[in-house]
Amino acid sequence: MQAASNIFQNHLGRLDTVVNPESKSAPDGAKMKALAWFGNNDVRVIDAPVPDITEPDDVIVRVTGSTICGSDLHLYHGEIMTMQKGDILGHEFMGIVDKVGPNVTNIKPGQRVVASFQIACGDCKFCKQKLSSFCDRTNTSTLQKEMYGQVDAGFFGYSHFTGGYAGGQAEFVRVPKGNVNLLPIPKGVPDEKALFLSDILPTSYHAVVDTGVEKGDVVGVWGLGPIGLYVAKWAQLKGASRVIGIDAVPERLAFAESKLGIETINFKQEKDVAKKILELVPSGLDTAIDCGSFHEPKSLLHKAQKLAMLETDSPETINEMIYAVRKRGKCGIIAAYAGYANGVNVGALMEKGVRLIGNGQAPVHLYWEEILNDYIIPGKFDPTFVLTHRVPLEDMDKLYAAFDKRQAGVEKVFVQTKFSSEPSPGCPKLTRVAEWGAKN
Ligand SMILES: NC(=O)c1ccc[n+]([C@@H]2O[C@H](COP(=O)([O-])OP(=O)(O)OC[C@H]3O[C@@H](n4cnc5c(N)ncnc54)[C@H](O)[C@@H]3O)[C@@H](O)[C@H]2O)c1
Numbered sequence: 001m002q003a004a005s006n007i008f009q010n011h012l013g014r015l016d017t018v019v020n021p022e023s024k025s026a027p028d029g030a031k032m033k034a035l036a037w038f039g040n041n042d043v044r045v046i047d048a049p050v051p052d053i054t055e056p057d058d059v060i061v062r063v064t065g066s067t068i069c070g071s072d073l074h075l076y077h078g079e080i081m082t083m084q085k086g087d088i089l090g091h092e093f094m095g096i097v098d099k100v101g102p103n104v105t106n107i108k109p110g111q112r113v114v115a116s117f118q119i120a121c122g123d124c125k126f127c128k129q130k131l132s133s134f135c136d137r138t139n140t141s142t143l144q145k146e147m148y149g150q151v152d153a154g155f156f157g158y159s160h161f162t163g164g165y166a167g168g169q170a171e172f173v174r175v176p177k178g179n180v181n182l183l184p185i186p187k188g189v190p191d192e193k194a195l196f197l198s199d200i201l202p203t204s205y206h207a208v209v210d211t212g213v214e215k216g217d218v219v220g221v222w223g224l225g226p227i228g229l230y231v232a233k234w235a236q237l238k239g240a241s242r243v244i245g246i247d248a249v250p251e252r253l254a255f256a257e258s259k260l261g262i263e264t265i266n267f268k269q270e271k272d273v274a275k276k277i278l279e280l281v282p283s284g285l286d287t288a289i290d291c292g293s294f295h296e297p298k299s300l301l302h303k304a305q306k307l308a309m310l311e312t313d314s315p316e317t318i319n320e321m322i323y324a325v326r327k328r329g330k331c332g333i334i335a336a337y338a339g340y341a342n343g344v345n346v347g348a349l350m351e352k353g354v355r356l357i358g359n360g361q362a363p364v365h366l367y368w369e370e371i372l373n374d375y376i377i378p379g380k381f382d383p384t385f386v387l388t389h390r391v392p393l394e395d396m397d398k399l400y401a402a403f404d405k406r407q408a409g410v411e412k413v414f415v416q417t418k419f420s421s422e423p424s425p426g427c428p429k430l431t432r433v434a435e436w437g438a439k440n
Pocket residue numbers: 069070071072073074199200203222223224225226227228246247248249252267291292293294296298316317334335336359360361362
């Protein structure tokens with residue numbers, strides 16, 4: 001799939017963008033550690049050139065905190081098109097400003113900052129509304145335009161389908177349009193509480209706000225990874241009367257029950273999740289949010305269709321949500337999907353008047369200041385409750401394999417570099433992935 005999609009994309013050429021995805025290398029030839037993709041289930045820690053200011057709006061960030069995301073597993077499994085050997089991955093990172101280009105006026109060397117996973121131009125009609133993930137002018141992918149009609153913003157470390165920008169599982173990152181894509185972090189907020197402003201905090205918040213969770217709602221959350229856990233927490237803060245989480249990883253179900261006090265359903269034990277929900281909530285859920293992962297079809301039918309490349313994605317969760325919500329219920333899809341799914345229950349969608357909402361890639365810029373100032377700083381939302389492990393960047397390749405297997409109860413990981421501070425009080429201490437036991 002990668003070879004064919006790369007050939008197709010090369011044939012189509014590149015869309016014009018206001019930023020250049022390729023970076024210059026530091027003139028002194030300095031090298032850094034970074035995690036690069038080489039093939040399906042094959043990622044490696046390599047020595048790569050340190051990037052330099054390439055365009056006048058660039059900032060170079062010295063990374064002090066990075067992580068792995070459920071979205072990275074789609075790349076690991078080769079399910080996102082146009083990956084190229086040597087691509088540096090990672091779209092969630094923070095650090096200290098190392099250098100700024102001459103046009104950067106609001107960010108200074110030495111400042112602590114977090115980057116948004118998307119690279120927004122700051123000027124287009126979407127950026128003017130802070131809908132940064134929908135920016136019109138930073139993604140070169142003609143293939144995405146061909147498949148979707150329009151393109152998203154460019155993203156850090158997320159294939160050439162989103163521009164081919166080098167990512168943040170590295171010691172240094174070049175951040176294009178640094179004036180808009182970096183958020184300064186005040187002194188009192190430790191790295192562990194700031195890092196997730198890059199993606200999973202705004203993403204989960206967006207899923208709840210955009211799908212329209214209201215006071216009193218009964219909410220179903222499919223998938224209890226970091227996104228699902230945060231979605232459940234935001235739903236509670238927005239006044240949900242009941243939250244039901246669905247997953248099959250025993251540690252994740254137990255984690256959600258103990259940390260958030262929500263009800264759970266194990267989809268390996270309950271073969272018909274939607275019917276089980278209707279037993280628990282006979283009139284149906286008010287809101288359902290898909291925080292799962294499309295690379296794990298449950299039924300033989302969809303496993304076979306995926307294998308035969310008759311579909312790229314499975315519709316199972318979408319169908320369960322449509323079935324389990326009340327008439328006029330709301331279903332949001334924040335989980336990433338790539339292409340086509342067969343057998344969507346369009347009859348139930350239509351007849352029940354279900355609002356099925358593609359939440360899109362989350363517009364981080366719309367929410368990150370609000371989340372920092374109104375929730376993290378006053379202590380209303382402590383993002384570290386999902387943090388289970390801390391590992392060094394040198395272990396990043398092993399982390400992909402362990403995270404994929406959800407080994408050792410892993411939820412979210414803080415990945416440190418040689419520039420990181422000591423772990424903050426109450427946060428996980430450094431471990432090596434090779435030493436993780438089943439229950440580390
Ligand atoms: N839209 C955005 O802006 C955005 C941003 C970040 C992540 N994402 C996506 O959100 C999703 C969740 O991210 P994460 O980091 O929590 O991922 P994760 O892989 O850690 O967690 C996904 C969870 O879903 C569960 N799951 C899989 N199939 C399921 C099913 N059929 N029913 C119920 N649960 C199921 C898995 O067991 C797993 O625990 C991923 O698809 C990711 O790509 C979207």
